[in-house]
Amino acid sequence: xxxxxxxxxxxxxxxxxxxxxxxxxxxxxxxxxxxxxxxxxxxxxxxxxxxxxxxxxxxxxxxxxxxxxxxxxxxxxxxxxxxxxxxxxxxxxxxxxxxxxxxxxxxxxxxxxxxxxxxxxxxxxxxxxxxxxxxxxxxxxxxxxxxxxxxxxxxxxxxxxxxxxxxxxxxxxxxxxxxxxxxxxxxxxxxxxxxxxxxxxxxxxxxxxxxxxxxxxxxxxxxxxxxxxxxxxxxxxxxxx
DNA sequence: AGTTGGCTTTCACTTACATCA
DNA sequence: CGTGATGTAAGTGAAAGCCAA
Numbered sequence: 001x002x003x004x005x006x007x008x009x010x011x012x013x014x015x016x017x018x019x020x021x022x023x024x025x026x027x028x029x030x031x032x033x034x035x036x037x038x039x040x041x042x043x044x045x046x047x048x049x050x051x052x053x054x055x056x057x058x059x060x061x062x063x064x065x066x067x068x069x070x071x072x073x074x075x076x077x078x079x080x081x082x083x084x085x086x087x088x089x090x091x092x093x094x095x096x097x098x099x100x101x102x103x104x105x106x107x108x109x110x111x112x113x114x115x116x117x118x119x120x121x122x123x124x125x126x127x128x129x130x131x132x133x134x135x136x137x138x139x140x141x142x143x144x145x146x147x148x149x150x151x152x153x154x155x156x157x158x159x160x161x162x163x164x165x166x167x168x169x170x171x172x173x174x175x176x177x178x179x180x181x182x183x184x185x186x187x188x189x190x191x192x193x194x195x196x197x198x199x200x201x202x203x204x205x206x207x208x209x210x211x212x213x214x215x216x217x218x219x220x221x222x223x224x225x226x227x228x229x230x231x232x233x234x235x236x237x238x239x240x241x
Numbered sequence: 242a243g244t245t246g247g248c249t250t251t252c253a254c255t256t257a258c259a260t261c262a
Numbered sequence: 263c264g265t266g267a268t269g270t271a272a273g274t275g276a277a278a279g280c281c282a283a
Contacts, residue, residue, distance in 0.1 A: 144272055
């Protein structure tokens with residue numbers, strides 16, 4: 001079962017200087033693949049918390065004394081359609097002469113992987129190799145686990161953001177309903193009350209607003225229509241709501 | 242200096258299998 | 263025991279960065 005992953009060995013040699021970063025990506029559009037240098041740190045509050053994260057991983061390595069005590073469980077299943085691995089590595093089917101089996105990581109393996117993921121959302125080749133050795137897994141399996149883990153984190157983050165936006169939307173909707181109701185109440189009050197004061201002595205003084213006809217009479221001008229802005233009625237625009 | 246092809250990594254999407262209700 | 267739902271390991275292809283020729 002233990003198979004050398006030549007590709008990862010090569011990567012470790014050739015790419016040992018590649019950057020490691022804590023980030024997951026926050027982009028959502030398809031086909032946008034930010035390079036590691038452009039990645040942003042993962043928000044700890046949005047990290048997906050799995051039951052396995054609650055497990056203590058201290059001493060895990062020490063308990064991994066025998067091969068069978070740490071190897072992932074392999075269960076039977078129908079043969080996979082996929083036999084070839086596109087990077088030239090031997091597939092599981094080729095390596096053991098049987099159909100590819102579904103691998104299940106042990107609790108200890110998952111716990112240690114979770115622990116490492118909390119430190120770094122991505123691994124450089126050296127870290128990947130070391131972790132793979134520690135877990136008795138192939139580097140490719142560690143790589144895939146981190147890939148899927150980043151995807152789950154991103155999905156969880158998206159769900160959290162979606163829920164937040166949904167609540168914002170509901171709050172705004174409620175606020176809008178309240179404001180519309182307030183407008184309706186003010187409108188009804190407005191119809192009941194006289195719009196303008198008609199002071200007997202001529203032009204309005206102080207806080208009174210003069211109606212256009214009175215103002216025109218007092219000033220001796222023609223009965224021109226008053227500028228719209230002077231008697232702007234905000235309710236006239238309420239249809240926009 | 243600009244171009245190109247190979248290599249590598251990451252991501253999104255998908256498939257297949259294991260497990261559970 | 264059969265079945266659908268769910269979780270997840272793994273496959274695949276595309277995009278993008280790096281580097282040597």
